[in-house]
Amino acid sequence: MxxxxxxxxxxxxxxxxxxxxxxxxxxxxxxxxxxxxxxxxxxxxxxxxxxxxxxxFKVRGAFNAIGRLDESVRTRGVVAYSSGNHAQAVAYAAAVYAIPAHIVMPEETPAVKVAATRGHGARVVLCGAGQRERVAAEVVEETGGVLIPPFDxxxxxxxxxxxxxxxxxxxxxxxxxxxxxxxxxxxxxxxxxxxxxxxxxxxxxxxxxxxxxxxxxxxxxxxxxxxxxxxxxxxxxxxxxxxxxxxxxxxxxxxxxxxxxxxxxxxxxxxxxxxxxxxxxxxxxxxxxxxxxxxxxxxxxxxxxxxxxxxxxxxxxxxxxx
Amino acid sequence: MxxxxxxxxxxxxxxxxxxxxxxxxxxxxxxxxxxxxxxxxxxxxxxxxxxxxxxxFKVRGAFNAIGRLDESVRTRGVVAYSSGNHAQAVAYAAAVYAIPAHIVMPEETPAVKVAATRGHGARVVLCGAGQRERVAAEVVEETGGVLIPPFDxxxxxxxxxxxxxxxxxxxxxxxxxxxxxxxxxxxxxxxxxxxxxxxxxxxxxxxxxxxxxxxxxxxxxxxxxxxxxxxxxxxxxxxxxxxxxxxxxxxxxxxxxxxxxxxxxxxxxxxxxxxxxxxxxxxxxxxxxxxxxxxxxxxxxxxxxxxxxxxxxxxxxxxxxx
Known part of the structure; x- marks a missing residue:
């Protein structure tokens, strides 16, 4: 059972x-x-x-999750999938910590949000609808970065x-x-x-x-x-x-x-x-x-x-x- | 000289x-x-x-000016002339101090601002254009209230x-x-x-x-x-x-x-x-x-x-x- x-x-x-x-x-x-x-x-x-x-508010969770990482792990960078405020939050927190951020966003994300995420120095990986969790896992695999989930x-x-x-x-x-x-x-x-x-x-x-x-x-x-x-x-x-x-x-x-x-x-x-x-x-x-x-x-x-x-x-x- | x-x-x-x-x-x-x-x-x-x-910001000056008054004077109430934020500030501070407020406003003041001032419990005295300082002086004379000027x-x-x-x-x-x-x-x-x-x-x-x-x-x-x-x-x-x-x-x-x-x-x-x-x-x-x-x-x-x-x-x- x-x-x-x-x-x-x-x-x-x-x-x-x-x-x-x-x-x-x-x-x-x-x-x-x-x-x-x-x-x-x-x-x-x-x-x-x-x-x-x-x-x-998403900056609070992002800074706590990134701040909790061991420094040797953190320097490898972070990965997130989001078309919204979590993307900005992780990109911003990563910029403050001066570590790489890879943000997976659906192709249909408004251009202004993609630009804002890039504006924090993050790399944006565009993906097809419904693909973002899979693509994020691939980015983690490739980069050795840590996935910062939006709530879970x-x-x-x-x-x-x-x-x-x-x-x-x-x-x-x-x-x-x-x-x-x-x-x-x-x-x-x-x-x-x-x-x-x-x-x-x-x-x-x-x-x-x-x-x-x-x-x-x-x-x-x-x-x-x-x-x-x-x-x-x-x-x-x-x-x-x-x-x-x-x-x-x-x-x-x-x-x-x-x-x-x-x-x-x-x-x-x-x-x-x-x-x-x-x-x-x-x-x-x-x-x-x-x-x-x-x-x-x-x-x-x-x-x-x-x-x-x-x-x-x-x-x-x-x-x-x- | x-x-x-x-x-x-x-x-x-x-x-x-x-x-x-x-x-x-x-x-x-x-x-x-x-x-x-x-x-x-x-x-x-x-x-x-x-x-x-x-x-x-006008609440800061209004609370300081009203708070500085001797209590025996303050209870007689306050008078202000304003069609804008100073009117609201004095009316609000007077309500908090539970004293009367008489606000002189030009007749052409938008109805929404008159209503907001009355909403704080103030008495609104409407006056003709260019008359507000004179009318405020009359209200001070009648009520014994203290004039709270907007900046001077x-x-x-x-x-x-x-x-x-x-x-x-x-x-x-x-x-x-x-x-x-x-x-x-x-x-x-x-x-x-x-x-x-x-x-x-x-x-x-x-x-x-x-x-x-x-x-x-x-x-x-x-x-x-x-x-x-x-x-x-x-x-x-x-x-x-x-x-x-x-x-x-x-x-x-x-x-x-x-x-x-x-x-x-x-x-x-x-x-x-x-x-x-x-x-x-x-x-x-x-x-x-x-x-x-x-x-x-x-x-x-x-x-x-x-x-x-x-x-x-x-x-x-x-x-x-x-």
């Missing part, structure tokens, strides 16, 4: 060590009070990870968890944290930190209803697979991944529930962040505020994670045009 | 006391590294005052100066600080703090070339008066005031020079802040980045102040449409 290995959970100590490791490289984002939200029952704070210099690794989870550490430091009386869920690295890390330091706080995952595999998984008690065609329907292009066994186990352990938001709610949240918070969020970065506005959770001091700001100019124009 | 009283300059001790006074009420903004600027000779940091909960007061200068204190704390090796100039309270305060703590740093004022009275004043050595019709031509509606004797004396003391930027440069800087820094700035808040891009100053570690983010939605749409 096949038995799976028990998953070893990331601990608060792992996250505290990650915080010390990445401190010199990553912005310690402020927690922004948002009295303009106008909801006395749910006073709001924003954690603006879009202000990281590459525009997303304890060092990535611990790095993203430093956001939760900072929330607990800045607002120890927090009642609710709303966090986007895709591959689950961000929510696993934040949930682990918040539950350890503020045990009475709720941590709620947020998904687009068009990519709500984890919300469904929570209802049925095990991971479910949505087709990539289905997940690709959402405007929130950073939330089209699904948890791994490692992250799903964490999510079951630390999330109180997973809620969903509509595409219209996401668009409205992007516009609200622009005009009220003066922050530019990508759609994936705005889902937590969208859930806050849906108000489907108990009152109390509420924090929303704005996870990233790398929105396509044409899409932002369209959203702001209403 | 008429002699003017010598102006007493705000000191670094005044600014340090202001910092302690406002700490509980005002966001301690981070200094954001901006490697995306891509200029190795002038590495860039952004001081994002648009992240204050009312969207602008040492407590306002000291409050805005806390921004310079934070820059010196976060980047003691700063070489150049670029700061918008209008009435001059912000530049006076920041310049005083930076020159005291980082004496070798340059502090450069920035004006729209369509409202460049201070740039001209620096050339001729005394204040000059531009007509309000001329100053109203710039899109940067927060930069249409002129220094008072008090602020101009400070500016002469602490600014190395005053440079100007064109309307097109201002618009480009607003768009760059949106897409690269993920920050929404109003045109007045983007002039320092515009001056950075014009590169008319020596190399070195450079900080630009993004002073505010309260841009009209229609104007932001127009700017982003290019």
């Amino acid at each position: 096949g038995q799976t290995e028990p998953v070893e959970l990331v601990t608060i100590e792992d996250i505290e060590q990650a915080a010390a490791r990445i401190r010199a490289f990553v912005l310690r984002t402020p927690l922004l009070p948002a009295p303009w939200a106008g909801d006395d029952e749910r006073p709001l704070w924003i954690k603006p990870e879009n202000l990281q210099s590459i525009g997303a 690794h304890p060092d990535i989870i611990a790095g993203q968890g430093t956001i939760g550490l900072e929330i607990a430091e800045d607002l120890p009386t927090v009642d609710t944290v709303l966090v986007p869920v895709s591959g689950g690295g961000l929510a696993s890390g934040i949930g682990t930190a918040v539950k350890a330091l503020c045990p009475s706080a709720r941590v709620i995952g947020v998904e687009p209803e068009l990519a709500a595999d984890t919300a469904q998984a929570f209802r049925v008690g095990h991971r479910v697979d949505w087709s990539i065609e289905d997940r690709n329907r959402t405007i929130a292009d950073g939330l089209r991944s699904q948890p791994s066994e490692l992250t799903f186990t964490h999510l079951q352990n630390v999330l109180d529930e997973v809620v969903t938001v509509t595409e219209d709610q996401i668009r409205s949240a992007v516009a609200e962040l622009v005009f009220r918070a003066h922050l530019v969020a990508e759609p994936s970065g705005a889902v937590a505020l969208a859930a806050y506005r849906a108000m489907d959770f108990p009152p109390g001091r509420t924090v929303v994670i704005v996870s990233g700001g790398n929105v396509e100019p044409a899409l932002l124009r369209e959203i702001l045009a209403g | 008429g002699q003017t009283e010598p102006v007493e300059l705000v000191t670094i001790e005044d600014i340090e006391q202001a910092a302690a006074r406002i700490r509980a009420f005002v966001l301690r903004t981070p200094l954001l590294p901006a490697p995306w600027a891509g200029d190795d000779e002038r590495p860039l940091w952004i001081k994002p005052e648009n992240l204050q909960s009312i969207g602008a 007061h040492p407590d306002i200068i000291a409050g805005q100066g806390t921004i310079g204190l934070e820059i010196a704390e976060d980047l003691p090796t700063v070489d150049t600080v670029l700061v918008p100039v209008s009435g001059g309270g912000l530049a006076s305060g920041i310049g005083t703090a930076v020159k005291a703590l980082c004496p070798s740093a340059r502090v450069i004022g920035v004006e729209p070339e369509l409202a460049a009275d201070t740039a001209q004043a620096f050339r001729v050595g005394h204040r000059v008066d531009w007509s309000i019709e001329d100053r109203n031509r710039t899109i940067a509606d927060g930069l249409r005031s002129q220094p008072s004797e008090l602020t101009f004396t400070h500016l002469q003391n602490v600014l190395d020079e005053v440079v100007t930027v064109t309307e097109d440069q201002i618009r480009s800087a607003v768009a760059e802040l949106v897409f690269r820094a993920h920050l929404v700035a109003e045109p007045s808040g983007a002039v320092a980045l515009a001056a950075y891009r014009a590169m008319d100053f020596p190399p070195g570690r450079t900080v630009v102040i993004v002073s505010g983010g309260n841009v009209e939605p229609a104007l932001l749409r127009e700017i982003l449409a290019g």
Whole structure:
């Protein structure tokens, strides 16, 4: 009878060590009070990870994973596959460490993102649709570099968890944290930190209803697979991944529930962040505020994670045009 | 022979006391590294005052001025005249102190700004064009409230100066600080703090070339008066005031020079802040980045102040449409 290995959970100590490791490289984002939200029952704070210099939280995990490598291994370089913020994060962290980075990107990646990744000095390897994991494995083989996965690794989870550490430091009386869920690295890390330091706080995952595999998984008690065609329907292009066994186990352990938001709610949240918070969020970065506005959770001091700001100019124009 | 009283300059001790006074009420903004600027000779940091909960630095001066009042005086309330960020700042600070606020606004003020001011619980007194100082004096007479001027007061200068204190704390090796100039309270305060703590740093004022009275004043050595019709031509509606004797004396003391930027440069800087820094700035808040891009100053570690983010939605749409 096949038995799976028990998953070893990331601990608060792992996250505290990650915080010390990445401190010199990553912005310690402020927690922004948002009295303009106008909801006395749910006073709001924003954690603006879009202000990281590459525009997303992904630098935290990337710096922790690369910083953890033995120097003799690290100098061989790193490999990642991503068309999004993880590509930029690994390329940027590798540049800071002055090591080679090889980033595998699908051929259909927008030219501006390929150029941004190359701009950090990374080598970009273009590949056909659905080929990126295989091509990345080949690049690892050829170069001897270390694969830095986007979410399925304890060092990535611990790095993203430093956001939760900072929330607990800045607002120890927090009642609710709303966090986007895709591959689950961000929510696993934040949930682990918040539950350890503020045990009475709720941590709620947020998904687009068009990519709500984890919300469904929570209802049925095990991971479910949505087709990539289905997940690709959402405007929130950073939330089209699904948890791994490692992250799903964490999510079951630390999330109180997973809620969903509509595409219209996401668009409205992007516009609200622009005009009220003066922050530019990508759609994936705005889902937590969208859930806050849906108000489907108990009152109390509420924090929303704005996870990233790398929105396509044409899409932002369209959203702001209403 | 008429002699003017010598102006007493705000000191670094005044600014340090202001910092302690406002700490509980005002966001301690981070200094954001901006490697995306891509200029190795002038590495860039952004001081994002648009992240204050009312969207602008003006809360610093307002909280310092109101916090300095004797409690028996403060409870009578405060009076301000402004159609812009100072109105919101005084209304917000008065609400936090739970005292009455009477804000005199011109009849042509956009309804959204009147509503926002009332939203903080302030009483709005509308007045005819050019009447606001006279009407404010009447309101002071009627209510016994204290007038909180937008820039022409040492407590306002000291409050805005806390921004310079934070820059010196976060980047003691700063070489150049670029700061918008209008009435001059912000530049006076920041310049005083930076020159005291980082004496070798340059502090450069920035004006729209369509409202460049201070740039001209620096050339001729005394204040000059531009007509309000001329100053109203710039899109940067927060930069249409002129220094008072008090602020101009400070500016002469602490600014190395005053440079100007064109309307097109201002618009480009607003768009760059949106897409690269993920920050929404109003045109007045983007002039320092515009001056950075014009590169008319020596190399070195450079900080630009993004002073505010309260841009009209229609104007932001127009700017982003290019």
